[in-house]
Amino acid sequence: xxxxxxxxxxxxxxxxQSMTLQCAQDMNHNSMYWYRQDPGMGxxxxxxxxxEGTTDKGEVPNGYNVSRLNKREFSLRLESAAPSxxxxxxxxxxxxxxxxxxxxxxxxxxxxx
Amino acid sequence: KQEVTQIPAALSVPxxxxxxxxxxxxxxxxxxxxxxxxxxxxxLTSLLLIQSSQREQTSGxxxxxxxxxxxxxxxxxxxxxPGDSATYLCAVPDSNYQLIWGAGTKLIIKP
Numbered sequence: 001x002x003x004x005x006x007x008x009x010x011x012x013x014x015x016x017q018s019m020t021l022q023c024a025q026d027m028n029h030n031s032m033y034w035y036r037q038d039p040g041m042g043x044x045x046x047x048x049x050x051x052e053g054t055t056d057k058g059e060v061p062n063g064y065n066v067s068r069l070n071k072r073e074f075s076l077r078l079e080s081a082a083p084s085x086x087x088x089x090x091x092x093x094x095x096x097x098x099x100x101x102x103x104x105x106x107x108x109x110x111x112x113x
Numbered sequence: 114k115q116e117v118t119q120i121p122a123a124l125s126v127p128x129x130x131x132x133x134x135x136x137x138x139x140x141x142x143x144x145x146x147x148x149x150x151x152x153x154x155x156x157l158t159s160l161l162l163i164q165s166s167q168r169e170q171t172s173g174x175x176x177x178x179x180x181x182x183x184x185x186x187x188x189x190x191x192x193x194x195p196g197d198s199a200t201y202l203c204a205v206p207d208s209n210y211q212l213i214w215g216a217g218t219k220l221i222i223k224p
Contacts (some may be wrong), residue, residue, distance in 0.1 A: 031210075042214050042215075042216045042217070043202075043214045045211060045212075048211065050210075058211070090156060090157065092157075096210070097210060098144050098210065100144065100145060100147070100206040100210050100212060101145075101147060101159065101162045102147065102157075102159065102204070102212060103159060104149075104156040104157040104158070104159075105156055106155060106156040107154075107155070107156050109154075
């Protein structure tokens, strides 16, 4: 029962470095999401992929890029990390469309120094 | 634009009490409402999803109710235990099927 798996769990980056957060789901879901969670700000949607082959911006897409590699995998890339991107990142998936029941990964805690 | 509010932001009660967490939304035209639990440093765990056609949904000691006309959902926790301590979030999908989130209620159950 893997569900949604994110890697890595923790990461420290220096300002300007790049990295990719990986996410994979084994539930045959169509839709996948990337959120960030900051104290006092709640969950904010960065990017989502409604189905394989499509990606769309969410509420806070600046500084990020995504790739829906296949139906299982959805990666989030930080090209040039900034301290403002210090956050906890969550990947989620759902069947899609009206079936919005979301399942989450365990999160990646990213610190940019 | 849909807005979701959870009050109170924090709640501390003695073990064994029954308690109610509230979730309000501004647009009653929702498809469903989902309740989640988040433990410190962990991801979100789905607790209950209640469809717009349903009035309530139950799972063990948890009961979620939905009143679309008044824009409210409640999560009832019976016989609370210290292990119920967590942050509880509710979310509803908007017209693009993207989830709109409440800020959560941090629940502490005192032994």
